[in-house]
Amino acid sequence: MPTSVxxxxxxERKRAAIVEAAIDEFRASGYEATSMDRIAxxxxxxxxxxxxxxxxxxxxFAEILHQLWDASRDGEDLAYRADRPLRDQLLELTAxxxxxxxxxxxxxxxxxxxxxxxxxxxxxxxMVARMNEREEGLTVWLRAAKANGRLKIKxxxxxxxxxxxxxxAFAFWPQITLGQPSxxxxxxxxxxxxxxxxxxxxxx
Amino acid sequence: MPTSVxxxxxxERKRAAIVEAAIDEFRASGYEATSMDRIAxxxxxxxxxxxxxxxxxxxxFAEILHQLWDASRDGEDLAYRADRPLRDQLLELTAxxxxxxxxxxxxxxxxxxxxxxxxxxxxxxxMVARMNEREEGLTVWLRAAKANGRLKIKxxxxxxxxxxxxxxAFAFWPQITLGQPSxxxxxxxxxxxxxxxxxxxxxx
DNA sequence: TAGAAACTACACCGATCAGTGTATTTTCAT
DNA sequence: ATGAAAATACACTGATCGGTGTAGTTTCTA
Numbered sequence: 001m002p003t004s005v006x007x008x009x010x011x012e013r014k015r016a017a018i019v020e021a022a023i024d025e026f027r028a029s030g031y032e033a034t035s036m037d038r039i040a041x042x043x044x045x046x047x048x049x050x051x052x053x054x055x056x057x058x059x060x061f062a063e064i065l066h067q068l069w070d071a072s073r074d075g076e077d078l079a080y081r082a083d084r085p086l087r088d089q090l091l092e093l094t095a096x097x098x099x100x101x102x103x104x105x106x107x108x109x110x111x112x113x114x115x116x117x118x119x120x121x122x123x124x125x126x127m128v129a130r131m132n133e134r135e136e137g138l139t140v141w142l143r144a145a146k147a148n149g150r151l152k153i154k155x156x157x158x159x160x161x162x163x164x165x166x167x168x169a170f171a172f173w174p175q176i177t178l179g180q181p182s183x184x185x186x187x188x189x190x191x192x193x194x195x196x197x198x199x200x201x202x203x204x
Numbered sequence: 205m206p207t208s209v210x211x212x213x214x215x216e217r218k219r220a221a222i223v224e225a226a227i228d229e230f231r232a233s234g235y236e237a238t239s240m241d242r243i244a245x246x247x248x249x250x251x252x253x254x255x256x257x258x259x260x261x262x263x264x265f266a267e268i269l270h271q272l273w274d275a276s277r278d279g280e281d282l283a284y285r286a287d288r289p290l291r292d293q294l295l296e297l298t299a300x301x302x303x304x305x306x307x308x309x310x311x312x313x314x315x316x317x318x319x320x321x322x323x324x325x326x327x328x329x330x331m332v333a334r335m336n337e338r339e340e341g342l343t344v345w346l347r348a349a350k351a352n353g354r355l356k357i358k359x360x361x362x363x364x365x366x367x368x369x370x371x372x373a374f375a376f377w378p379q380i381t382l383g384q385p386s387x388x389x390x391x392x393x394x395x396x397x398x399x400x401x402x403x404x405x406x407x408x
Numbered sequence: 409t410a411g412a413a414a415c416t417a418c419a420c421c422g423a424t425c426a427g428t429g430t431a432t433t434t435t436c437a438t
Numbered sequence: 439a440t441g442a443a444a445a446t447a448c449a450c451t452g453a454t455c456g457g458t459g460t461a462g463t464t465t466c467t468a
Contacts (some may be wrong), residue, residue, distance in 0.1 A: 011413085047456095118319045119237070125382075125383075166372065170369075194406075202402035251426095261426065
C-alpha cells in the first residue's frame with residue numbers, strides 16, 4: 001500500500017504549512033521579531049492550530065533549526081585518493097564548501113541560527129556539538145593524506161580549521177554578519193586557489 | 205581655567221550614568237531584550253531623563269556603539285622594520301591582535317554589535333565602513349614589506365584578510381557566535397605561530 | 409454514515425514595551 | 439537670591455505578544 005500516493009492528511013498538510021511559514025518568517029526577521037500570529041497568518045492556519053502542533057514558540061523554532069540543518073547536507077564527502085595530486089583534491093573540497101556557502105537558503109538559515117546562538121547559550125551549545133560532527137569531511141581527508149605520508153600535519157582538526165578559515169573569512173562571515181553579497185565565480189576561484197596554495201606551502 | 209577640575213555638571217553625570225547602564229544592559233541582553241525602563245532603573249535616573257538625552261532607543265544604542273567602538277582602539281600600529289625578521293614582526297602583529305580578541309569587554313561588545321548588524325542592514329553598512337578603516341594596520345605593514353621586496357604579495361588587502369582569518373577562526377568567531385571560552389596563552393601562541401608560518405610559506 | 413480527531417474563529421489574559429505629557433522639585437550659574 | 443535648565447514622579451497611550459479557553463465546524467477514518 002503506497003502511502004506516498006495517497007494525499008497527505010490534513011494534519012500533516014497543516015503542520016508542513018506551519019513549518020514552511022515559520023522558516024520564511026524566522027529567516028526574514030529572526031527569532032525575537034517574528035510573532036506566532038504572523039506565522040499562523042502566513043501559513044493560513046489558525047493560531048490555535050499552531051499551538052496544537054507546537055507547544056511554544058521555542059519548540060517551533062527548535063524544530064525549524066533541526067529541519068534546516070538536516071536539509072543543508074552538502075553532498076557526500078570526497079574520499080582521499082592516493083593517485084591524484086593533493087592540490088586538485090583540495091581544490092575540489094574547497095569548491096564544494098564554497099558552493100554551499102554560496103547558497104542563498106543556506107546563508108539565510110545560518111544567519112538565523114547564529115543570531116539565535118548569540119542570544120541563547122544552550123542553543124549555542126547544541127550547535128557546537130552539531131558543528132563538530134559536521135565539517136568532519138575535510139578532517140577525515142587530511143588524516144588520510146597524513147597517514148599516506150603526503151602531508152606533514154600534526155593535528156588534522158586544527159589544520160582543517162585553518163583551511164576553512166581561509167575560505168570562510170571571504171565567503172561566509174562577511175555575508176552572515178554584514179549582509180555582504182556572495183562571491184562571484186572569479187572571486188571564489190581566487191579564494192580557493194590562494195587558500196589551498198597557502199595551505200600546501202605549509203603542510204606539503 | 206581648568207574645567208577638568210570642576211566637578212561635572214549634573215546633566216553630564218546623568219548622561220554618563222545612562223550610557224554606562226545602557227552598555228551593561230545591551231551587553232548582557234542584546235538590543236531587543238533590553239528595555240528603556242531597565243536602563244533608566246540601572247542608571248538610577250528617571251525614564252523621562254533618558255528620553256531627554258536620547259530621542260529613542262535606537263539613538264541611544266547608536267551612541268553606545270560609537271562609544272565602545274572608539275574605546276576599542278588596539279594601540280598604535282606597529283611600523284614595518286626592514287632590519288628585523290619578517291616572522292618576528294608578524295608574530296608581534298598577530299599577538300597584538302590576539303590580545304584585543306582576548307579582552308572580555310571587547311568580545312561582549314563585538315557580540316552585541318554583530319547581533320545588531322545581523323538584524324539591521326543599515327547598521328551593518330555602517331560597520332562595513334568602519335571595519336575597513338580599522339584593521340588597516342596590518343595592510344599597511346604588508347604593503348611596506350612588499351615594497352621592500354621581502355614579500356611576494358599581489359594584493360595586500362587580500363593577504364591581510366587571510367592572515368587575520370587564520371587568527372579569528374580560533375580566537376574570535378567561536379567566542380562570538382558560540383560563546384566558547386577565550387584562548388589560553390599556549391593556544392594563542394600556537395595559533396599565531398602556525399598562522400604566521402603558513403602565511404610566510406606562501407608569501408615569503 | 410457515525411464519531412473521533414483536527415481545525416477554526418474569537419475573545420481574552422497578563423505582561424511588556426517605547427514613548428509622551430505634565431506638574432513639581434532640584435540643580436546651578438549669574 | 440533668582441530664574442532658567444534639567445531632573446523627577448507618575449500616569450497614561452497604543453500597540454504587540456505569547457499563550458489559553460471554548461464552542462462550533464470540518465475532515466477523515468472505520
